[in-house]
Amino acid sequence: MTMGTIKTELIELDLIHSDLAESDKQSYQVMFQSALEVLEPFLLTYEGLKWSALSIGVVSLTVTLCDDEKMTELNRDYRGKDQTTDVLSFPVHDSLRLGQREESPVELRELNLGDIIISKEVAIKQAEEFKISYHQEVLQLFIHGILHLIGFDHEISQEEENLMFRLEDQIVGNILQKVGEVNGSIP
Numbered sequence: 001m002t003m004g005t006i007k008t009e010l011i012e013l014d015l016i017h018s019d020l021a022e023s024d025k026q027s028y029q030v031m032f033q034s035a036l037e038v039l040e041p042f043l044l045t046y047e048g049l050k051w052s053a054l055s056i057g058v059v060s061l062t063v064t065l066c067d068d069e070k071m072t073e074l075n076r077d078y079r080g081k082d083q084t085t086d087v088l089s090f091p092v093h094d095s096l097r098l099g100q101r102e103e104s105p106v107e108l109r110e111l112n113l114g115d116i117i118i119s120k121e122v123a124i125k126q127a128e129e130f131k132i133s134y135h136q137e138v139l140q141l142f143i144h145g146i147l148h149l150i151g152f153d154h155e156i157s158q159e160e161e162n163l164m165f166r167l168e169d170q171i172v173g174n175i176l177q178k179v180g181e182v183n184g185s186i187p
Helices: 022-045 068-080 120-130 135-152 158-179
Strands: 007-015 056-066 087-091 110-119
Touching: 022 056, 022 120, 022 135, 022 158, 056 068, 056 135, 068 087, 068 110, 068 120, 087 135, 110 120, 110 135, 135 158
Parallel strands: 007 056, 056 110
Antiparallel strands: 087 110
C-alpha cells in the first residue's frame, strides 16, 4: 500500500430485528462501501485530521441497522434516554482529530473506528420529513455516525455543531455526486 492511501472496509453489516432479504443486505453493503471509498480523500486530506501521515492500511467499522425497540434499549442503556433516536455511535478512540488523538505507531495495519447503529424506522420518518429518499437519509446518518467516530461532537458547542453539519452535508453531497443515488436498490 502506498503512502497516503488507505483501504476502507466494513468489518460487519448487522441487520438486527430486520426482515430484509440477503440481497437487500448486500445492497446496503454496496452503498456503505461506496460511501467509504468516496470518504477516503476526506480522511487523508482534511486539515483537522491529516491521516495521510499515519500510514494506515485499513480503516474499518461496524454498521448495525435496527428497529426502534432495539434503538430505544441502546439509547436508554448507554445515554440514559428512554426513547428512540436516529443514529448512535460508539467510537473506539476518544478522538482521531489532529491535536486530540493519541500518538500512534508509525504504521497501523488496521484502524477500527467503532460502531454505528441506525434506526430504520426513524430513518423512514426523517426521509419523509426532509423530503428525501430513505437511502439518502440512511447515508446521511451513516456519515453523521462516522464523524462522531472520528471525534466530532455537535453537542459541545455551536461552533462544533456548525463545523460538523457543514462537513456532513459536504461529504454526503460528494458521495451522491460521485456514486449517484440508485433509486430502488435499497428498500
